[in-house]
Amino acid sequence: xxxxxxxxxxxxxxxxxxxxxxxxxxxGNTIFHGEIVTVSCYNDNSRVKExxxxxxxxxxxxxxxxxxITNALLGDMLAxxxxxxxxxxxxxxxxxRDAGTIATLPIAVKALGCCPIKTEKLGKGEVNQVISFANxxxxxGQYIYGDSNxxxxxxxxxxx
Numbered sequence: 540x541x542x543x544x545x546x547x548x549x550x551x552x553x554x555x556x557x558x559x560x561x562x563x564x565x566x567g568n569t570i571f572h573g574e575i576v577t578v579s580c581y582n583d584n585s586r587v588k589e590x591x592x593x594x595x596x597x598x599x600x601x602x603x604x605x606x607x608i609t610n611a612l613l614g615d616m617l618a619x620x621x622x623x624x625x626x627x628x629x630x631x632x633x634x635x636r637d638a639g640t641i642a643t644l645p646i647a648v649k650a651l652g653c654c655p656i657k658t659e660k661l662g663k664g665e666v667n668q669v670i671s672f673a674n675x676x677x678x679x680g681q682y683i684y685g686d687s688n689x690x691x692x693x694x695x696x697x698x699x
Contacts, residue, residue: 543570543699544688551697558673558690562630565641566618566648571628572684573599575677575692580664582610584617584657587629590666591617595626599685601677603670604633606651610658611636613648622646628685632672647685 576598578586590600604612613629615637628647634654641648667679675692682693
């Protein structure tokens with residue numbers, strides 16, 4: 540399968556909300572879906588680091604980095620740990636780094652862009668709060684779907 544969202548919208552448009560097209564694909568995978576787990580942080584990826592170390596089976600981490608372009612919230616080491624722990628994807632309203640390496644990993648990563656500067660780890664940020672960006676509100680426990688065509692969410696799992 541090379542495309543997911545066109546078929547989902549053809550069959551389930553009434554159950555889906557489409558994100559604004561602000562993301563670029565960086566991971567080795569582009570098609571994904573899973574349960575939403577949220578992180579809210581600004582130039583501190585402490586909570587992202589904690590979450591990638593947990594079981595991410597059938598889950599997608601959605602990170603609101605407040606659209607910061609001054610620091611990367613995900614790099615190759617955290618992305619590799621996310622793969623090891625079964626995360627399906629990471630969507631970041633902010634930047635990543637190590638884009639060349641992340642492109643080789645079997646995980647989907649969507650972000651606004653790249654920045655080579657890492658964050659400080661100050662232990663700041665919140666997990667599993669409702670966050671909003673890209674004209675959507677992301678609620679923990681809802682479902683997210685993505686491919687090269689974009690990103691969409693639904694309140695309940697859509698089978699396909």
